[in-house]
Amino acid sequence: MTNPTAQKFGHPRTLVAETDQWLVLVRPQQPTLGSLVLVCKEPAGAFSELSPAAFSDLKTAVNGIERLLTGFVGYARINYLMLMMVDRDVHFHVIPRYEGSREHAGLSFPDAGWPGQPDLGAHVALDDGQAQALAAHLAGRWA
Numbered sequence: 001m002t003n004p005t006a007q008k009f010g011h012p013r014t015l016v017a018e019t020d021q022w023l024v025l026v027r028p029q030q031p032t033l034g035s036l037v038l039v040c041k042e043p044a045g046a047f048s049e050l051s052p053a054a055f056s057d058l059k060t061a062v063n064g065i066e067r068l069l070t071g072f073v074g075y076a077r078i079n080y081l082m083l084m085m086v087d088r089d090v091h092f093h094v095i096p097r098y099e100g101s102r103e104h105a106g107l108s109f110p111d112a113g114w115p116g117q118p119d120l121g122a123h124v125a126l127d128d129g130q131a132q133a134l135a136a137h138l139a140g141r142w143a
Contacts, residue, residue, distance in 0.1 A: 005089035006039045014131050016138040017064055021057035024065060024142075026135040027093060029123040033102040033109035034073040034138070036065060036094040038080075044090045047082065054090075068142050069096045079118055093120075105133065 002011050006023050014026040021042060027035040038061055044050050062080075069075055075096035082092050095118045101110035107130075112122035126134065 003039065003041070003043065003089040005037075005087040005091050006041075008087055009037045009039070010128070010131055010135075011039070013128065014135045016068075016135050017061075017142045019057050019061045019064070021051075021054040022061040024061060026126070026131050026138065028126045028128075028131045029120075030109055030126060031113070031118050031120050031123040032073070032075075032096050032098065032111045033104055034069050034075070034096045035123075036069075038062075038065065038092040038094055040090040042090070045084075045088045047090055050090060064142060065094055068138060069094075072138065072141055073098065073102055081118070095120075105130065 009025045010028060011023060011025055016026060017024040021040060023039045023041060025037045027037050040050060040054055042050060042054050073096045075098050077097040079095040079097060080092045097114060098111050099114050101108050107124055109124055113119035
């Protein structure tokens with residue numbers, strides 16, 4: 001069963017990749033191109049509650065994410081934000097960072113916060129079809 005956080009971020013429609021313990025989803029609100037949500041499959045409301053298997057598999061997920069986004073976005077930095085104020089399941093917002101903007105599917109994705117903190121309020125809001133298309137594109141690159 002998918003947890004509420006994964007469902008909120010569109011699972012399974014926004015699924016990019018899946019490891020044993022983690023889901024990699026497109027973040028429908030894109031503060032930068034390629035922004036993702038990394039959601040743990042385990043029923044945990046605190047980082048310290050994760051099993052050793054989830055911690056070990058986190059490396060697999062992060063390696064895949066960084067390989068994917070390096071080729072797709074060409075980021076300068078990457079931010080992993082654990083903002084579990086509203087969505088209580090263990091998850092990270094993955095924000096690739098770059099100077100300027102990137103273009104994809106006829107849209108421009110500026111990094112409004114560069115070089116400081118990511119500006120999550122300044123984002124490109126993808127509709128369901130756009131989020132699914134980006135997820136499918138990234139899933140193809142993941143493989």
